[in-house]
Amino acid sequence: METHHKEIQKQPFIFFKVNAKLQQLIFFVLLLFCTTIFVSPPIALVLGLLLANLFGHPFLNLNHKATNYLLQFSVVGLGFGMNIHSAVSAGKEGFLFTVISIFTTLVLGTFLGKLFKIDKKTSHLISCGTAICGGSAIAAIAPVIKSNEKETSVALGVIFILNSVALFVFPAVGQWLGLSQQEFGLWCAIAIHDTSSVVGAASKYGAEALQIATTVKLARALWIVPVALITSFIFKNNTKKIKIPYFIGLFILAMLSTTYLPQMNLITPYFVSIAKIGLTITLFLIGAGLNGTILKAVGLKPLAQGVLLWICIAIATLVAIIYLK
Numbered sequence: 001m002e003t004h005h006k007e008i009q010k011q012p013f014i015f016f017k018v019n020a021k022l023q024q025l026i027f028f029v030l031l032l033f034c035t036t037i038f039v040s041p042p043i044a045l046v047l048g049l050l051l052a053n054l055f056g057h058p059f060l061n062l063n064h065k066a067t068n069y070l071l072q073f074s075v076v077g078l079g080f081g082m083n084i085h086s087a088v089s090a091g092k093e094g095f096l097f098t099v100i101s102i103f104t105t106l107v108l109g110t111f112l113g114k115l116f117k118i119d120k121k122t123s124h125l126i127s128c129g130t131a132i133c134g135g136s137a138i139a140a141i142a143p144v145i146k147s148n149e150k151e152t153s154v155a156l157g158v159i160f161i162l163n164s165v166a167l168f169v170f171p172a173v174g175q176w177l178g179l180s181q182q183e184f185g186l187w188c189a190i191a192i193h194d195t196s197s198v199v200g201a202a203s204k205y206g207a208e209a210l211q212i213a214t215t216v217k218l219a220r221a222l223w224i225v226p227v228a229l230i231t232s233f234i235f236k237n238n239t240k241k242i243k244i245p246y247f248i249g250l251f252i253l254a255m256l257s258t259t260y261l262p263q264m265n266l267i268t269p270y271f272v273s274i275a276k277i278g279l280t281i282t283l284f285l286i287g288a289g290l291n292g293t294i295l296k297a298v299g300l301k302p303l304a305q306g307v308l309l310w311i312c313i314a315i316a317t318l319v320a321i322i323y324l325k
Helices: 020-033 041-055 060-079 084-115 120-131 135-145 149-177 181-191 195-205 207-221 224-234 247-260 262-266 268-288 292-298 300-323
Strands: none
Touching (some): 020 041, 041 149, 041 195, 060 195, 060 247, 060 268, 084 181, 084 247, 120 135, 120 149, 120 224, 120 300, 135 224, 149 181, 149 292, 247 262
């Protein structure tokens, strides 16, 4: 569910200048290494970052499409390892947190955007990306507000940077605070931007956390539609270009098949294993798409808005989960 734009696809300065064949060889070796049991999602992200900034990504122009489809495939695969009844229960529990956090984030994001005097469209994209599901939300909202390439690229850059940080910070904080699997799954689903990092962080924390986080995050992604409609009203745009995450339906079908078709139990473990490998590769590709050009394009003020908004929502959500349940 990641989306890159041309401005952040340009190859940045790289530390080691190697020829195209060697660059491709390094890429494929690292890619294959990410399919082994030795590489976790966070490590895959680091390997991607090293590739992007040391040698360069040989297929950067294809990276966003590969990441998008692979993430969707992986999420559907993870659905085969989940029970629909447990998922519905988790979804109900996270509903109130989802509603409150989305609209609180949008309001606070608007305030911070005005405080830092950030372009209205850029500020709104950052707020939507933080509130719903990162790059997917930005990709859906961008045509609604008719943002230009630079505005969209800046918002994506902010989200990508913070997603990378979240993948390492959230599991560490969860362990430090002694959060239960249920608490952590709900927290990361609401407070981490993109589905990729949510699933990556939750899978590192535990199986129950993964199920809760994935279900709540995908239910949260459906809020793209009402938020897009509200956005079209605010920006006075009657566009019908709203991207709906249809693969969520396949995720639900996967859970239903596992729950109600006992014979599926013979093959579902293989689907889940393949999906986890797909997720690891997805995070490697996300890391491979993060380079110095993104940092340069973002700027301090939009990054400050994204960081402050993220910290406020993460802390408020954590407090609510721990003390108000």
